[in-house]
Amino acid sequence: MQRGGTIFTAVAAAFLLVLSTEAGRNNKVYFQEQGFMYPENIKIIIDSKCYTCHSSEGSSEDARDVLMWDDLPDLSKAWQIATLDAIIEVLDNRTMPPQEEVKNNPDAQLTDEELSSLRTWAETSADNLLK
């Protein structure tokens, strides 16, 4: 019985080790928010660079009208694709975060790497919805 417990613990530990190594290497720890999938690195970018304005906590009505991250999963498939298309467009034009916001809060600026990761995620998500 004790041997069985040890084997079980060893297998469980090995499983967790493999899982955490894979997650770390491929950055594939997915957060599921009402059906919408965000890899960990994307969730961090959205939370730190976009969410303040594009959520119910946001002070700008315009920003809330354009995009509410929390509402994204509840939109129809077509409007989810449209929203992702709009995200790609503002990233390509580098119009988000707005310069005014960056001026007040320099940390809000997206780095090239963050912008590229966010764009790839938006494009891949849109492509998956279009399949």
Added chain:
Amino acid sequence: MKTVKIVLIILLAAFIILQFFPKDLPDNSPAGESDLITSGKLPDEVAEIVRNSCYDCHSNQVNYPWYSHIAPTAWLVGKDVREGRTELNFSEWGDYSLRNMIGRLDAMQKEVSSGTMPLPVYTLMHPNAKLNEEQASMIVQWTEDFAERMLE
């Protein structure tokens, strides 16, 4: 009185000189296969509204009014048409990716339902282009139906 006369003469001279600068209005071209209305994908009623209220900025078939040939309004019209075509060009609809088409339909729905489009400055000069409530609802409903149909 003399000062007023001088100012008026200067303004008139400036206005005449302005007319010698290029108007730079974006060119038109005949509707081709890529044109949304020509494609026949729009119900007739929607096509009529879109042509009447949107095509003067969002297509390559702009009906340039008389004031678009006179500076400085010519430059303002040219700017609006250039920006309008960049955002959404119905004459190039068929060249957009499916994602871009759906994105533009969503933008169209938002602009129309919020009353942002057609631009007030445009409807001021073209009162017939102003969308009434029924027309706006028709466009909003059509954008949604069309986007959904594209995914089928």
